[in-house]
Amino acid sequence: MLKVEDLHVYYGAIHALQGINFELEKGEIVALIGANGAGKSTSLNTVSGLLRPAQGSVTFNGEVLNKVPAQQIVRKGIIQVPEGRKIFGRMTVWENLEMGAFIGSDRAVILQDIDSAFSRFPRLKERRNQLGGTLSGGEQQMLAIARGLMAHPDLLLLDEPSMGLSPLLVEQIFDIIQDINEQGTSILLVEQNAQMALAIADRAYVLETGKIVMKGSGDDLLEDQSVIEAYLGGH
Amino acid sequence: MKNTSDQNISKIKLSKFLRPLITFLISSFLLYRIYEVVFIRQQFTPDIWVRFAISGLILGGMYALIAIGYTLVYGIMFMINFAHGEVMMLGAFGGYFIFELFNFIPTPTVADPDLTFLNSQPILSIILAFVAGVTIAGLSGYFLEKIAYRPLRKAPRLILLITAIGASTALQNLAMLLFGPTRKNVINPMILERSAGWSVLVSGKPVLITYTGVFSLVLSALLMVALYLVVQKTKLGRSMRAVAQDKNTAALMGVDVDDVISKTFIISGMLAGAAGVMWDIHMGLVNHYTGFLPGIKAFTAAVMGGIGNIPGAMLGGILLGMLEAVGPAALGIDFQLKDVIAFTILILVLIVRPSGILGEKLSEEKL
Numbered sequence: 001m002l003k004v005e006d007l008h009v010y011y012g013a014i015h016a017l018q019g020i021n022f023e024l025e026k027g028e029i030v031a032l033i034g035a036n037g038a039g040k041s042t043s044l045n046t047v048s049g050l051l052r053p054a055q056g057s058v059t060f061n062g063e064v065l066n067k068v069p070a071q072q073i074v075r076k077g078i079i080q081v082p083e084g085r086k087i088f089g090r091m092t093v094w095e096n097l098e099m100g101a102f103i104g105s106d107r108a109v110i111l112q113d114i115d116s117a118f119s120r121f122p123r124l125k126e127r128r129n130q131l132g133g134t135l136s137g138g139e140q141q142m143l144a145i146a147r148g149l150m151a152h153p154d155l156l157l158l159d160e161p162s163m164g165l166s167p168l169l170v171e172q173i174f175d176i177i178q179d180i181n182e183q184g185t186s187i188l189l190v191e192q193n194a195q196m197a198l199a200i201a202d203r204a205y206v207l208e209t210g211k212i213v214m215k216g217s218g219d220d221l222l223e224d225q226s227v228i229e230a231y232l233g234g235h
Numbered sequence: 236m237k238n239t240s241d242q243n244i245s246k247i248k249l250s251k252f253l254r255p256l257i258t259f260l261i262s263s264f265l266l267y268r269i270y271e272v273v274f275i276r277q278q279f280t281p282d283i284w285v286r287f288a289i290s291g292l293i294l295g296g297m298y299a300l301i302a303i304g305y306t307l308v309y310g311i312m313f314m315i316n317f318a319h320g321e322v323m324m325l326g327a328f329g330g331y332f333i334f335e336l337f338n339f340i341p342t343p344t345v346a347d348p349d350l351t352f353l354n355s356q357p358i359l360s361i362i363l364a365f366v367a368g369v370t371i372a373g374l375s376g377y378f379l380e381k382i383a384y385r386p387l388r389k390a391p392r393l394i395l396l397i398t399a400i401g402a403s404t405a406l407q408n409l410a411m412l413l414f415g416p417t418r419k420n421v422i423n424p425m426i427l428e429r430s431a432g433w434s435v436l437v438s439g440k441p442v443l444i445t446y447t448g449v450f451s452l453v454l455s456a457l458l459m460v461a462l463y464l465v466v467q468k469t470k471l472g473r474s475m476r477a478v479a480q481d482k483n484t485a486a487l488m489g490v491d492v493d494d495v496i497s498k499t500f501i502i503s504g505m506l507a508g509a510a511g512v513m514w515d516i517h518m519g520l521v522n523h524y525t526g527f528l529p530g531i532k533a534f535t536a537a538v539m540g541g542i543g544n545i546p547g548a549m550l551g552g553i554l555l556g557m558l559e560a561v562g563p564a565a566l567g568i569d570f571q572l573k574d575v576i577a578f579t580i581l582i583l584v585l586i587v588r589p590s591g592i593l594g595e596k597l598s599e600e601k602l
Contacts, residue, residue: 074489
């Protein structure tokens, strides 16, 4: 479904991605794990079209996305839930959801989708007329995911969904991610919380300073000695 | 090293102490002066004050329409579009030429052999003048952004600012080359004759409320309501607000950021164009320099209301128009000094409350 080949991305003089390869099959949850600055978010932003690769390619359903602008990539079915939620703080919860449905045009479908978002996240229904900026971190993460789902993605890119949340909320969010996946959406997950990410991922890649240093199934990596030492607090 | 940090500390303390002090001194002087002029000298009778206030309100409506353009563009690109006054001037020329053209088309009747299209179809003429002015200004805004600003999307903001000043001068000179430097009298249709209006008695004396003034004010108000509805209730408005808050995230929702920026310039231009045609109708004089002062004053109004804030621009515009009209009389100074009042206000706002009346505290990101 998604195929990233020999991807090189620069920030000015900084060589942020140094030829990474990964792929994702339809229906999978694939995780990219690694430390801060390893290039996880850079990878997602390149897939989303916010950054342009200097070399290599991103292919989605057989189509090369290198030169497709971000707003068109959204229309091809790839939706990113960005790092730090990036809720529109001065818009209401309802308006944020409507922004998520920006590419949709059928009013009835949008209203129905908002309804199903509210039944998945009852908290958002209570706060639908509240400004996004006044929500708590967990509520914002829920809103960010709900907003992402409004566009009916085939592939959902999640950037650090657990960031800054309490362990209880993290578990809740990961349950929701699994649930979304079971309903047919493929998921590319970027996480520093390697333990949680590997537990739900079908496959995972480990990034280190712009290179992929290891790959395997989620379960295998959870038991790998070097992964345990580097990312799981080593025992 | 130690020396500079000491100086910095003393500077911070000084400004912290100085700002309220300056505010207090200036405002107490102004209040005393106004009290003296208005209540002790009693130079003006109430009907004159009403006259000043009315003309201020009308002017304020036009400033508000132009100020909205500054604020919309600032909200989205964090730049001051100094060529915005020139967009208004081009709109004013659009309306002027339509009136000229229609006054040239004879539609003689038996009763009045000299009748022209302008007066046989006055309402249509006015509508078409607005259509022309708004279209020309909207297109000017669109091409201004496309030609002058879009290539600089990733450039530092100072470069955009200098470009805007350059574009302003270029457009002014272009208009002077095309239309000549003389001031042109705008011929209004008879139903909007400039000296005509309703007479109202204020403390026994008649005050003229002109048709052109009421027309401008009502139209400004309607356009502001329309703009508010567009920004708050439509998909375009929502995407404009989204782009203003976070361009990358807006793009991740499928918003074409460049397209929204283009449309913002078009809407800003259209409002300025409408203000330009109102200027034609109410003020009656237009040349290449017409947009310059209203442009800078509308910028002052936008800053006063809180730049980036739409209701702020509306409030700032009306308030500046009023202060400019009432100010010289209230301070007992020459009426020629009304421009000085406007720019003194700009300086005072920047010293006392840089974020404006309705503005939020400027975040690092926006500076």
